[in-house]
Amino acid sequence: MVDLSTAIGGIPLSSCIYNASGPRTGSSAAMAKIAASASGGVLAKSATVASQTGNDQPRTWHEENGSASLNSEGLPNNGIDYYIDPKTIAETMGDQSKPYMVSISGKSLNDNLLMLGKISDVINQNPSINIAAVELNLACPNIVGKPTIGYDFEQMEDVMKQVTSLPCFKGSKPLFPLGVKMPPYFDRPHFEQAAAILNKYKSTIAYVASINTIGNALAVDYYAEMPAIRAKGGFAGLSGPAVKYTALANVKQMRELLDESIDVVGVGGVTSGKDAFEMILCGAKAVQIGTCHWVEGPSCFDRICNELRDIMRVKGYTSIDDFRGKLKEWSKEGVALSRSAKAAKKSSDKMVIKKKESEDYRILISVFDYKEESSIPSEDGPANNCNLLTLPAGQQADADTVRPADVAVEKLLLLQVELFVQRVLLEVLLQAQVELLQGVQDKAMEAVDMGMRVVISPRGGDHQPGRSNYSISELEHMIKSTHEILPISGLKWNLGAVHHATFYIDFNHASNQIKKQIIKLATTMIPTGN
Numbered sequence: 001m002v003d004l005s006t007a008i009g010g011i012p013l014s015s016c017i018y019n020a021s022g023p024r025t026g027s028s029a030a031m032a033k034i035a036a037s038a039s040g041g042v043l044a045k046s047a048t049v050a051s052q053t054g055n056d057q058p059r060t061w062h063e064e065n066g067s068a069s070l071n072s073e074g075l076p077n078n079g080i081d082y083y084i085d086p087k088t089i090a091e092t093m094g095d096q097s098k099p100y101m102v103s104i105s106g107k108s109l110n111d112n113l114l115m116l117g118k119i120s121d122v123i124n125q126n127p128s129i130n131i132a133a134v135e136l137n138l139a140c141p142n143i144v145g146k147p148t149i150g151y152d153f154e155q156m157e158d159v160m161k162q163v164t165s166l167p168c169f170k171g172s173k174p175l176f177p178l179g180v181k182m183p184p185y186f187d188r189p190h191f192e193q194a195a196a197i198l199n200k201y202k203s204t205i206a207y208v209a210s211i212n213t214i215g216n217a218l219a220v221d222y223y224a225e226m227p228a229i230r231a232k233g234g235f236a237g238l239s240g241p242a243v244k245y246t247a248l249a250n251v252k253q254m255r256e257l258l259d260e261s262i263d264v265v266g267v268g269g270v271t272s273g274k275d276a277f278e279m280i281l282c283g284a285k286a287v288q289i290g291t292c293h294w295v296e297g298p299s300c301f302d303r304i305c306n307e308l309r310d311i312m313r314v315k316g317y318t319s320i321d322d323f324r325g326k327l328k329e330w331s332k333e334g335v336a337l338s339r340s341a342k343a344a345k346k347s348s349d350k351m352v353i354k355k356k357e358s359e360d361y362r363i364l365i366s367v368f369d370y371k372e373e374s375s376i377p378s379e380d381g382p383a384n385n386c387n388l389l390t391l392p393a394g395q396q397a398d399a400d401t402v403r404p405a406d407v408a409v410e411k412l413l414l415l416q417v418e419l420f421v422q423r424v425l426l427e428v429l430l431q432a433q434v435e436l437l438q439g440v441q442d443k444a445m446e447a448v449d450m451g452m453r454v455v456i457s458p459r460g461g462d463h464q465p466g467r468s469n470y471s472i473s474e475l476e477h478m479i480k481s482t483h484e485i486l487p488i489s490g491l492k493w494n495l496g497a498v499h500h501a502t503f504y505i506d507f508n509h510a511s512n513q514i515k516k517q518i519i520k521l522a523t524t525m526i527p528t529g530n
Contacts, residue, residue, distance in 0.1 A: 002309045003319045006040070008263045008286050009177035009206025011099050011132050013040030016286045016320050017276060017305050020209075020267050021046045021103035021135060021181070023294030026077055028091035034293075035096045037301040040286065042092060044083045046105035046137050049114060051079035055231035061219050062295065063240070069291045070219050072229050072236035075105055075140075080115045084122045089130055099132030103181070105140050109159055112136065113166065120168040120175055134176055136163065139183035139212030148215065150183040153193050160197060164204040177206035179265070184211040184246050185253070195257035207263040209288060210250045213237025240291040244269025248282050255283025255325055271300075273307025283325040 006016040018040040024030045025045040034042050054076030061070040080102075082088055089100050102119060106112035116134065123131055138149040138156060149156050168175040180198065185191050198205055217238035219228035227234020247268025255264045266284030270276055271292040279287045292300045317323050328334060 001318065002312045004040075004305060004308060006286050006320055008265055009133060009179060011041070011101075011177060011206075013286060014098065015040035015301075015305055016280065017301055017308070018286065018288060019043055019293055019298075019301070020288035020290035021137075022071075022290050024297070028088045031092040032094060033298040034301070035093050035098060037298040038305040039098070039289075039298070039301040041099040041101060041132070043101045043135065043288070044092075044103055045077045046075055046103040047077050047080040047083050047115065048075055048105065048107060049080060049111050051082070052076060057230065059229055059231045059236075061228040061236070063219075063242075066295070067240065068217075068219075068238060068242035069240040069294070070217055070229055070236035070238055071213070072231040074231065080104065080118055084119055084131065086122075086126055086129055093130060100130045101133045101135060101179075102131055103135040103137060105137035109162060112159070113162060116163065116166055116168060120166070123175055131176060133179055133206065135179040135181055135209060137181045137212070139181050148183050150185075150194065151190075153197060156194070157197050160201050160205075164201045169204045174204060174206075178204055179207040179209055180205060181209045181212055182250070182254075184214050184243070184250055184268070186246075188253070191250075191253045191257055195254065198262060199257075199259045202259045202261050205262055207265055207285070208254055208258060209265040209267055210254050211243070211247045211268045213239045214243055214246060239268070241269045241271055244275060248278060251279055251284050252282040252327065270304070273304050273309070273311050276304055276308050277311050277323075280320050280324050281327050283327075285320075285324065 004015045006013050015038055019025060019034050021043045031042050031044060052075065055072055055074035059072045083102055093100055104112055104115045106115060119131065119134055123129060140148060146152055146155060149159055185194060198208060215237055216235045218234050221228045229236050247266060251264055251266040263285040264283050265286045265288055266279030267288035267290060270279060270287055270289055276287045289300060
Protein backbone atom coordinates (compact mmCIF):
# COMPACT_ATOMS: atom_id res chain seq x y z
CA MET A 1 0.00 0.00 0.00
CA VAL A 2 1.32 3.44 -0.96
CA ASP A 3 1.40 5.99 1.87
CA LEU A 4 1.70 9.72 1.04
CA SER A 5 1.69 10.91 4.64
CA THR A 6 4.50 13.04 6.01
CA ALA A 7 5.26 15.62 8.69
CA ILE A 8 6.79 19.09 8.48
CA GLY A 9 8.14 20.67 11.63
CA GLY A 10 6.41 17.93 13.61
CA ILE A 11 3.02 18.70 11.99
CA PRO A 12 1.47 15.47 10.64
CA LEU A 13 0.03 15.69 7.13
CA SER A 14 -2.17 12.92 5.71
CA SER A 15 -0.71 13.76 2.30
CA CYS A 16 2.58 15.38 1.36
CA ILE A 17 0.68 17.51 -1.18
CA TYR A 18 -1.05 20.68 -0.01
CA ASN A 19 -1.79 24.22 -1.14
CA ALA A 20 0.53 27.20 -1.29
CA SER A 21 -0.59 30.49 0.20
CA GLY A 22 -2.00 32.66 -2.55
CA PRO A 23 -4.72 31.87 -5.09
CA ARG A 24 -8.06 30.52 -3.86
CA THR A 25 -7.16 30.95 -0.18
CA GLY A 26 -8.64 34.35 0.66
CA SER A 27 -11.91 33.23 2.25
CA SER A 28 -13.24 30.39 4.39
CA ALA A 29 -15.49 29.31 1.52
CA ALA A 30 -12.51 28.92 -0.82
CA MET A 31 -10.37 27.22 1.82
CA ALA A 32 -13.17 24.80 2.70
CA LYS A 33 -12.84 23.33 -0.81
CA ILE A 34 -9.16 22.69 -0.17
CA ALA A 35 -9.98 21.04 3.16
CA ALA A 36 -12.47 18.74 1.43
CA SER A 37 -9.89 17.68 -1.19
CA ALA A 38 -6.92 15.33 -0.95
CA SER A 39 -4.73 18.21 0.23
CA GLY A 40 -2.79 17.23 3.34
CA GLY A 41 -3.52 20.56 5.05
CA VAL A 42 -4.80 24.08 4.49
CA LEU A 43 -2.57 27.15 4.31
CA ALA A 44 -4.40 30.47 4.48
CA LYS A 45 -3.80 33.56 2.37
CA SER A 46 -0.78 35.67 3.34
CA ALA A 47 -2.22 38.22 5.76
CA THR A 48 -1.43 41.83 6.50
CA VAL A 49 -2.43 43.65 9.69
CA ALA A 50 -5.48 45.22 8.05
CA SER A 51 -7.57 43.99 5.15
CA GLN A 52 -6.64 45.33 1.72
CA THR A 53 -7.95 45.01 -1.84
CA GLY A 54 -4.60 44.82 -3.61
CA ASN A 55 -3.43 46.32 -6.88
CA ASP A 56 -5.59 47.53 -9.75
CA GLN A 57 -6.91 45.02 -12.27
CA PRO A 58 -5.73 43.37 -14.43
CA ARG A 59 -3.04 42.14 -12.10
CA THR A 60 -2.70 38.54 -13.27
CA TRP A 61 -1.81 36.90 -16.58
CA HIS A 62 -1.60 33.33 -17.90
CA GLU A 63 0.34 32.22 -20.97
CA GLU A 64 -2.13 30.60 -23.38
CA ASN A 65 -0.24 27.31 -23.46
CA GLY A 66 -0.17 27.17 -19.66
CA SER A 67 3.62 27.35 -19.42
CA ALA A 68 3.76 30.45 -17.24
CA SER A 69 1.71 32.85 -15.14
CA LEU A 70 2.32 36.32 -13.74
CA ASN A 71 0.74 38.04 -10.80
CA SER A 72 1.06 41.43 -9.17
CA GLU A 73 -1.87 41.15 -6.80
CA GLY A 74 -0.53 43.36 -4.03
CA LEU A 75 -1.57 40.89 -1.31
CA PRO A 76 -5.37 41.28 -1.32
CA ASN A 77 -6.59 39.67 1.91
CA ASN A 78 -9.10 40.01 4.74
CA GLY A 79 -6.55 40.94 7.42
CA ILE A 80 -4.95 38.79 10.11
CA ASP A 81 -7.92 38.94 12.49
CA TYR A 82 -10.09 37.17 9.92
CA TYR A 83 -7.68 34.27 9.34
CA ILE A 84 -7.15 33.54 13.04
CA ASP A 85 -10.82 33.94 13.99
CA PRO A 86 -12.16 30.62 15.38
CA LYS A 87 -15.27 31.13 13.23
CA THR A 88 -13.21 31.35 10.02
CA ILE A 89 -11.21 28.28 10.97
CA ALA A 90 -14.37 26.30 11.80
CA GLU A 91 -16.02 27.29 8.50
CA THR A 92 -12.86 26.30 6.64
CA MET A 93 -12.17 22.96 8.25
CA GLY A 94 -15.68 21.69 9.01
CA ASP A 95 -15.26 18.16 10.33
CA GLN A 96 -11.79 17.76 8.82
CA SER A 97 -8.95 17.07 11.23
CA LYS A 98 -6.25 18.34 8.88
CA PRO A 99 -3.88 21.06 10.07
CA TYR A 100 -4.81 24.69 9.40
CA MET A 101 -1.83 27.01 8.91
CA VAL A 102 -1.58 30.80 8.83
CA SER A 103 0.65 32.87 6.55
CA ILE A 104 1.79 36.42 7.36
CA SER A 105 3.41 39.03 5.14
CA GLY A 106 3.59 42.35 6.95
CA LYS A 107 4.48 45.64 5.30
CA SER A 108 7.14 46.14 7.96
CA LEU A 109 8.96 44.19 10.64
CA ASN A 110 6.70 45.76 13.27
CA ASP A 111 3.66 44.51 11.34
CA ASN A 112 5.01 40.95 11.42
CA LEU A 113 5.79 41.18 15.14
CA LEU A 114 2.29 42.53 15.79
CA MET A 115 0.63 39.70 13.85
CA LEU A 116 2.71 37.04 15.60
CA GLY A 117 1.55 38.58 18.90
CA LYS A 118 -2.09 38.41 17.79
CA ILE A 119 -1.71 34.74 16.82
CA SER A 120 -0.13 33.96 20.18
CA ASP A 121 -3.00 35.66 22.03
CA VAL A 122 -5.64 33.67 20.12
CA ILE A 123 -3.88 30.37 20.82
CA ASN A 124 -3.43 31.16 24.50
CA GLN A 125 -7.10 32.11 24.80
CA ASN A 126 -8.27 29.07 22.80
CA PRO A 127 -5.84 26.21 23.54
CA SER A 128 -7.81 23.80 21.34
CA ILE A 129 -7.86 26.07 18.29
CA ASN A 130 -6.55 24.47 15.11
CA ILE A 131 -3.64 26.77 14.20
CA ALA A 132 -0.96 24.21 13.47
CA ALA A 133 1.79 26.53 12.20
CA VAL A 134 2.63 30.02 10.96
CA GLU A 135 4.50 30.70 7.72
CA LEU A 136 6.46 33.97 7.65
CA ASN A 137 6.95 35.38 4.17
CA LEU A 138 10.56 36.52 3.70
CA ALA A 139 10.10 36.70 -0.07
CA CYS A 140 8.58 40.17 -0.24
CA PRO A 141 9.80 43.74 0.43
CA ASN A 142 9.52 44.79 4.06
CA ILE A 143 10.95 48.30 4.02
CA VAL A 144 10.27 50.84 1.26
CA GLY A 145 13.45 51.32 -0.76
CA LYS A 146 14.97 48.09 0.54
CA PRO A 147 15.26 44.78 -1.36
CA THR A 148 13.14 41.72 -0.67
CA ILE A 149 13.99 40.49 2.84
CA GLY A 150 15.45 37.22 1.59
CA TYR A 151 17.85 39.10 -0.69
CA ASP A 152 19.01 41.60 1.93
CA PHE A 153 20.92 39.34 4.32
CA GLU A 154 21.56 42.06 6.88
CA GLN A 155 17.84 42.80 7.03
CA MET A 156 17.03 39.08 7.06
CA GLU A 157 19.31 38.57 10.06
CA ASP A 158 17.60 41.42 11.92
CA VAL A 159 14.11 40.10 11.13
CA MET A 160 14.93 36.59 12.34
CA LYS A 161 16.62 37.90 15.47
CA GLN A 162 13.63 39.97 16.52
CA VAL A 163 11.04 37.36 15.53
CA THR A 164 12.73 34.56 17.47
CA SER A 165 13.02 36.84 20.50
CA LEU A 166 9.23 36.92 20.93
CA PRO A 167 7.81 35.16 24.01
CA CYS A 168 5.92 32.66 21.83
CA PHE A 169 9.25 31.14 20.74
CA LYS A 170 10.91 31.09 24.15
CA GLY A 171 11.00 28.14 26.49
CA SER A 172 11.56 24.48 25.83
CA LYS A 173 8.94 24.36 23.09
CA PRO A 174 7.64 27.16 20.80
CA LEU A 175 3.94 27.95 21.03
CA PHE A 176 3.62 26.98 17.36
CA PRO A 177 6.01 25.82 14.61
CA LEU A 178 7.39 28.62 12.44
CA GLY A 179 7.99 28.19 8.72
CA VAL A 180 9.63 30.74 6.42
CA LYS A 181 8.81 31.33 2.75
CA MET A 182 11.96 32.05 0.75
CA PRO A 183 12.60 33.79 -2.57
CA PRO A 184 14.45 31.95 -5.33
CA TYR A 185 18.25 32.11 -5.30
CA PHE A 186 20.50 31.75 -8.31
CA ASP A 187 24.09 31.93 -7.01
CA ARG A 188 25.72 29.43 -4.64
CA PRO A 189 27.07 32.13 -2.30
CA HIS A 190 23.53 33.44 -1.82
CA PHE A 191 22.27 29.97 -0.94
CA GLU A 192 25.08 29.65 1.60
CA GLN A 193 24.44 33.05 3.18
CA ALA A 194 20.69 32.44 3.48
CA ALA A 195 21.15 28.93 4.89
CA ALA A 196 23.70 30.18 7.44
CA ILE A 197 21.20 32.69 8.83
CA LEU A 198 18.38 30.14 8.94
CA ASN A 199 20.60 27.55 10.63
CA LYS A 200 21.45 30.09 13.31
CA TYR A 201 17.78 30.05 14.36
CA LYS A 202 17.15 26.33 13.86
CA SER A 203 15.63 25.98 17.32
CA THR A 204 12.72 28.14 16.14
CA ILE A 205 12.49 27.55 12.38
CA ALA A 206 10.61 24.33 11.70
CA TYR A 207 10.59 24.38 7.92
CA VAL A 208 11.57 26.40 4.85
CA ALA A 209 9.19 26.72 1.87
CA SER A 210 11.13 27.27 -1.33
CA ILE A 211 10.42 29.04 -3.68
CA ASN A 212 8.21 32.10 -3.99
CA THR A 213 7.64 33.62 -7.43
CA ILE A 214 10.56 34.85 -9.53
CA GLY A 215 10.27 38.63 -9.29
CA ASN A 216 10.15 41.34 -11.92
CA ALA A 217 8.99 39.29 -14.89
CA LEU A 218 7.20 41.06 -17.73
CA ALA A 219 4.62 39.86 -20.25
CA VAL A 220 3.90 42.00 -23.29
CA ASP A 221 0.58 42.20 -25.14
CA TYR A 222 1.83 41.81 -28.70
CA TYR A 223 -1.29 43.26 -30.29
CA ALA A 224 -1.74 46.28 -28.03
CA GLU A 225 2.03 46.81 -27.63
CA MET A 226 1.72 47.26 -23.87
CA PRO A 227 2.27 45.23 -20.69
CA ALA A 228 -0.22 42.42 -20.11
CA ILE A 229 -0.61 43.53 -16.48
CA ARG A 230 -1.65 47.00 -15.34
CA ALA A 231 -0.06 47.14 -11.90
CA LYS A 232 3.54 48.24 -11.33
CA GLY A 233 4.20 48.95 -14.99
CA GLY A 234 3.54 45.31 -15.84
CA PHE A 235 6.34 43.90 -13.67
CA ALA A 236 5.14 40.89 -11.73
CA GLY A 237 6.04 37.58 -10.11
CA LEU A 238 6.60 34.65 -12.47
CA SER A 239 5.07 31.29 -11.54
CA GLY A 240 3.79 28.11 -13.14
CA PRO A 241 5.69 25.36 -15.01
CA ALA A 242 8.33 27.86 -16.19
CA VAL A 243 9.79 28.11 -12.66
CA LYS A 244 9.89 24.39 -11.82
CA TYR A 245 13.55 23.90 -12.65
CA THR A 246 14.61 26.88 -10.56
CA ALA A 247 12.45 25.52 -7.73
CA LEU A 248 14.03 22.06 -7.97
CA ALA A 249 17.50 23.59 -7.76
CA ASN A 250 16.52 25.67 -4.72
CA VAL A 251 15.02 22.67 -2.94
CA LYS A 252 18.15 20.60 -3.63
CA GLN A 253 20.52 23.35 -2.49
CA MET A 254 18.52 24.17 0.63
CA ARG A 255 18.32 20.51 1.62
CA GLU A 256 22.10 20.21 1.30
CA LEU A 257 22.85 23.39 3.27
CA LEU A 258 20.19 23.50 5.99
CA ASP A 259 20.41 21.70 9.30
CA GLU A 260 18.60 18.37 9.24
CA SER A 261 16.19 19.65 11.89
CA ILE A 262 14.77 22.16 9.38
CA ASP A 263 12.42 20.54 6.88
CA VAL A 264 12.18 21.71 3.27
CA VAL A 265 8.84 22.21 1.51
CA GLY A 266 9.07 22.38 -2.28
CA VAL A 267 6.91 24.84 -4.18
CA GLY A 268 7.07 26.23 -7.70
CA GLY A 269 5.78 24.94 -11.02
CA VAL A 270 4.30 21.67 -9.76
CA THR A 271 1.43 20.51 -11.97
CA SER A 272 1.64 16.71 -11.84
CA GLY A 273 2.57 13.71 -9.75
CA LYS A 274 5.84 13.52 -11.68
CA ASP A 275 6.70 17.10 -10.69
CA ALA A 276 5.93 16.32 -7.05
CA PHE A 277 8.04 13.15 -7.23
CA GLU A 278 11.00 15.19 -8.52
CA MET A 279 10.60 17.72 -5.69
CA ILE A 280 10.65 14.97 -3.08
CA LEU A 281 13.58 13.25 -4.80
CA CYS A 282 15.49 16.53 -4.43
CA GLY A 283 14.78 16.58 -0.69
CA ALA A 284 11.34 18.12 -0.13
CA LYS A 285 9.39 16.62 2.74
CA ALA A 286 6.15 18.11 1.41
CA VAL A 287 5.07 19.90 -1.77
CA GLN A 288 2.88 22.98 -2.09
CA ILE A 289 0.70 23.62 -5.15
CA GLY A 290 0.06 27.25 -6.13
CA THR A 291 -0.51 28.19 -9.78
CA CYS A 292 -1.94 24.79 -10.73
CA HIS A 293 -4.48 25.19 -7.91
CA TRP A 294 -5.20 28.71 -9.20
CA VAL A 295 -5.89 27.44 -12.73
CA GLU A 296 -7.42 24.01 -12.09
CA GLY A 297 -9.07 24.41 -8.72
CA PRO A 298 -8.91 22.09 -5.69
CA SER A 299 -9.45 18.96 -7.81
CA CYS A 300 -5.75 19.27 -8.67
CA PHE A 301 -4.84 17.89 -5.23
CA ASP A 302 -6.73 14.65 -5.83
CA ARG A 303 -5.25 14.27 -9.33
CA ILE A 304 -1.65 14.97 -8.29
CA CYS A 305 -1.92 12.65 -5.28
CA ASN A 306 -3.24 9.84 -7.48
CA GLU A 307 -0.50 10.42 -10.05
CA LEU A 308 2.17 10.36 -7.35
CA ARG A 309 0.78 7.09 -5.94
CA ASP A 310 0.86 5.53 -9.40
CA ILE A 311 4.49 6.57 -9.89
CA MET A 312 5.45 5.16 -6.51
CA ARG A 313 3.71 1.85 -7.26
CA VAL A 314 5.56 1.50 -10.55
CA LYS A 315 8.88 2.26 -8.88
CA GLY A 316 8.16 -0.01 -5.91
CA TYR A 317 8.07 2.71 -3.24
CA THR A 318 5.59 2.49 -0.37
CA SER A 319 6.35 5.81 1.36
CA ILE A 320 7.97 9.09 0.33
CA ASP A 321 10.83 8.37 2.74
CA ASP A 322 11.86 5.55 0.39
CA PHE A 323 13.13 8.07 -2.17
CA ARG A 324 13.12 11.48 -0.46
CA GLY A 325 16.43 13.30 -0.94
CA LYS A 326 17.94 10.37 -2.83
CA LEU A 327 18.66 12.06 -6.16
CA LYS A 328 21.56 10.12 -7.70
CA GLU A 329 24.71 11.48 -9.27
CA TRP A 330 24.82 11.60 -13.07
CA SER A 331 26.34 8.47 -14.59
CA LYS A 332 26.64 6.67 -17.93
CA GLU A 333 24.81 3.75 -16.38
CA GLY A 334 21.95 6.07 -15.48
CA VAL A 335 21.77 7.39 -19.05
CA ALA A 336 21.64 3.84 -20.42
CA LEU A 337 18.91 2.91 -17.94
CA SER A 338 16.89 6.02 -18.90
CA ARG A 339 17.20 5.29 -22.62
CA SER A 340 16.18 1.69 -22.12
CA ALA A 341 13.16 2.67 -20.02
CA LYS A 342 12.04 5.29 -22.55
CA ALA A 343 12.38 2.82 -25.44
CA ALA A 344 10.41 0.17 -23.56
CA LYS A 345 7.66 2.67 -22.77
CA LYS A 346 7.51 3.82 -26.39
CA SER A 347 7.25 0.25 -27.62
CA SER A 348 4.55 -0.54 -25.07
CA ASP A 349 2.58 2.59 -25.87
CA LYS A 350 2.44 1.72 -29.56
CA MET A 351 0.45 -1.40 -28.71
CA VAL A 352 -2.13 0.41 -26.64
CA ILE A 353 -5.36 1.99 -27.84
CA LYS A 354 -8.62 2.28 -25.96
CA LYS A 355 -11.75 1.30 -27.81
CA LYS A 356 -14.20 4.19 -27.66
CA GLU A 357 -16.81 4.48 -30.37
CA SER A 358 -17.23 8.19 -29.62
CA GLU A 359 -13.66 8.94 -30.73
CA ASP A 360 -13.68 8.96 -34.51
CA TYR A 361 -10.93 9.62 -37.02
CA ARG A 362 -10.96 11.10 -40.48
CA ILE A 363 -8.71 9.84 -43.28
CA LEU A 364 -8.16 12.50 -45.90
CA ILE A 365 -6.36 11.60 -49.13
CA SER A 366 -5.36 14.22 -51.66
CA VAL A 367 -3.60 14.17 -55.02
CA PHE A 368 -0.03 15.42 -54.74
CA ASP A 369 1.33 16.92 -57.97
CA TYR A 370 5.11 16.53 -58.03
CA LYS A 371 6.32 19.06 -60.59
CA GLU A 372 10.01 18.57 -59.88
CA GLU A 373 11.89 15.37 -59.35
CA SER A 374 13.42 16.79 -56.17
CA SER A 375 9.99 17.15 -54.65
CA ILE A 376 9.29 13.43 -54.64
CA PRO A 377 9.74 12.00 -51.14
CA SER A 378 12.36 9.36 -50.54
CA GLU A 379 12.46 6.45 -48.15
CA ASP A 380 14.23 8.72 -45.68
CA GLY A 381 11.32 11.12 -45.51
CA PRO A 382 9.44 13.80 -47.44
CA ALA A 383 11.33 16.17 -49.70
CA ASN A 384 12.51 19.42 -48.21
CA ASN A 385 10.38 21.55 -50.50
CA CYS A 386 7.15 19.68 -49.83
CA ASN A 387 4.74 21.78 -47.78
CA LEU A 388 2.74 19.34 -45.68
CA LEU A 389 0.01 21.90 -45.10
CA THR A 390 -0.55 22.82 -48.76
CA LEU A 391 -3.36 21.18 -50.72
CA PRO A 392 -3.13 20.16 -54.39
CA ALA A 393 -3.19 22.78 -57.14
CA GLY A 394 -1.93 25.41 -54.72
CA GLN A 395 -5.08 25.53 -52.59
CA GLN A 396 -4.31 26.79 -49.09
CA ALA A 397 -5.61 24.84 -46.13
CA ASP A 398 -8.23 26.74 -44.17
CA ALA A 399 -9.05 26.33 -40.49
CA ASP A 400 -11.40 23.47 -41.24
CA THR A 401 -9.12 21.47 -43.53
CA VAL A 402 -7.29 19.76 -40.71
CA ARG A 403 -8.85 20.52 -37.36
CA PRO A 404 -6.81 20.80 -34.16
CA ALA A 405 -6.40 17.41 -32.58
CA ASP A 406 -8.11 16.23 -29.44
CA VAL A 407 -7.43 13.28 -27.20
CA ALA A 408 -8.33 10.99 -30.08
CA VAL A 409 -5.19 11.80 -32.05
CA GLU A 410 -3.01 11.29 -29.00
CA LYS A 411 -4.43 7.80 -28.74
CA LEU A 412 -3.98 7.30 -32.47
CA LEU A 413 -0.27 7.97 -31.99
CA LEU A 414 -0.08 4.87 -29.81
CA LEU A 415 -0.83 2.56 -32.73
CA GLN A 416 1.82 0.72 -34.64
CA VAL A 417 1.90 3.31 -37.35
CA GLU A 418 3.22 1.32 -40.28
CA LEU A 419 0.67 -1.49 -40.04
CA PHE A 420 -2.18 0.90 -39.36
CA VAL A 421 -1.39 3.15 -42.31
CA GLN A 422 -0.60 0.47 -44.85
CA ARG A 423 -3.54 -1.83 -44.18
CA VAL A 424 -6.19 0.79 -43.55
CA LEU A 425 -5.27 2.85 -46.59
CA LEU A 426 -5.38 -0.12 -48.95
CA GLU A 427 -8.79 -1.17 -47.65
CA VAL A 428 -10.08 2.39 -48.05
CA LEU A 429 -8.90 2.55 -51.64
CA LEU A 430 -10.20 -0.86 -52.70
CA GLN A 431 -13.60 -0.26 -51.09
CA ALA A 432 -14.05 2.95 -53.09
CA GLN A 433 -14.59 4.93 -49.88
CA VAL A 434 -12.02 7.63 -50.63
CA GLU A 435 -12.75 11.14 -51.84
CA LEU A 436 -9.94 12.90 -53.69
CA LEU A 437 -9.74 16.62 -53.01
CA GLN A 438 -8.68 17.53 -56.53
CA GLY A 439 -11.75 17.06 -58.74
CA VAL A 440 -9.88 16.69 -62.04
CA GLN A 441 -9.72 13.32 -63.75
CA ASP A 442 -6.29 13.83 -65.29
CA LYS A 443 -4.82 14.75 -61.96
CA ALA A 444 -6.30 11.65 -60.41
CA MET A 445 -4.69 9.53 -63.11
CA GLU A 446 -1.36 11.24 -62.49
CA ALA A 447 -1.64 10.30 -58.85
CA VAL A 448 -1.40 6.64 -59.76
CA ASP A 449 2.04 7.25 -61.22
CA MET A 450 3.32 9.85 -58.79
CA GLY A 451 1.70 9.20 -55.45
CA MET A 452 -0.74 10.61 -52.92
CA ARG A 453 -0.48 12.56 -49.72
CA VAL A 454 -2.50 11.28 -46.77
CA VAL A 455 -3.54 13.20 -43.67
CA ILE A 456 -5.03 11.57 -40.58
CA SER A 457 -6.82 13.76 -38.05
CA PRO A 458 -9.83 13.54 -35.73
CA ARG A 459 -13.33 13.99 -37.07
CA GLY A 460 -14.68 17.48 -36.62
CA GLY A 461 -18.10 18.80 -37.56
CA ASP A 462 -20.26 17.74 -40.47
CA HIS A 463 -19.00 15.72 -43.40
CA GLN A 464 -17.43 17.95 -46.02
CA PRO A 465 -16.09 17.30 -49.54
CA GLY A 466 -12.73 15.59 -49.55
CA ARG A 467 -13.27 13.71 -46.32
CA SER A 468 -14.05 10.14 -45.40
CA ASN A 469 -14.97 9.51 -41.79
CA TYR A 470 -14.51 6.21 -40.00
CA SER A 471 -15.17 5.15 -36.44
CA ILE A 472 -12.69 3.13 -34.40
CA SER A 473 -14.64 -0.06 -35.06
CA GLU A 474 -14.56 0.56 -38.81
CA LEU A 475 -10.84 1.19 -38.76
CA GLU A 476 -10.25 -1.93 -36.70
CA HIS A 477 -12.31 -3.93 -39.20
CA MET A 478 -10.17 -2.58 -42.03
CA ILE A 479 -7.00 -3.53 -40.20
CA LYS A 480 -8.19 -7.07 -39.48
CA SER A 481 -9.67 -7.71 -42.92
CA THR A 482 -6.76 -6.39 -44.99
CA HIS A 483 -3.82 -8.54 -45.97
CA GLU A 484 -2.31 -6.48 -48.81
CA ILE A 485 0.49 -4.03 -48.14
CA LEU A 486 1.09 -0.72 -49.90
CA PRO A 487 4.58 0.84 -50.04
CA ILE A 488 4.71 4.12 -48.16
CA SER A 489 7.40 6.74 -47.45
CA GLY A 490 7.84 10.09 -45.76
CA LEU A 491 5.78 9.21 -42.69
CA LYS A 492 5.70 12.23 -40.40
CA TRP A 493 3.64 13.27 -37.38
CA ASN A 494 3.07 17.01 -37.07
CA LEU A 495 2.46 17.78 -33.39
CA GLY A 496 2.46 21.53 -33.69
CA ALA A 497 -0.49 23.90 -33.89
CA VAL A 498 -2.20 21.53 -36.35
CA HIS A 499 -2.06 17.89 -35.29
CA HIS A 500 -2.05 15.35 -38.10
CA ALA A 501 -0.09 12.54 -39.69
CA THR A 502 1.22 12.88 -43.23
CA PHE A 503 2.72 10.15 -45.42
CA TYR A 504 3.13 9.34 -49.10
CA ILE A 505 2.02 6.38 -51.20
CA ASP A 506 4.42 5.52 -54.02
CA PHE A 507 2.32 3.59 -56.50
CA ASN A 508 5.28 3.09 -58.86
CA HIS A 509 6.33 0.28 -56.56
CA ALA A 510 2.86 -1.15 -56.08
CA SER A 511 1.78 -4.27 -57.89
CA ASN A 512 0.18 -3.95 -61.32
CA GLN A 513 -3.01 -5.46 -59.95
CA ILE A 514 -3.28 -2.74 -57.29
CA LYS A 515 -2.52 -0.04 -59.86
CA LYS A 516 -5.28 -1.29 -62.13
CA GLN A 517 -7.78 -1.27 -59.28
CA ILE A 518 -6.78 2.26 -58.26
CA ILE A 519 -7.05 3.50 -61.85
CA LYS A 520 -10.52 2.02 -62.08
CA LEU A 521 -11.57 3.68 -58.85
CA ALA A 522 -10.13 7.03 -59.88
CA THR A 523 -11.81 7.07 -63.28
CA THR A 524 -15.20 6.03 -61.95
CA MET A 525 -15.28 8.11 -58.79
CA ILE A 526 -13.95 11.48 -59.91
CA PRO A 527 -15.97 13.68 -62.27
CA THR A 528 -14.24 15.35 -65.19
CA GLY A 529 -13.77 19.12 -65.23
CA ASN A 530 -13.05 21.49 -62.37
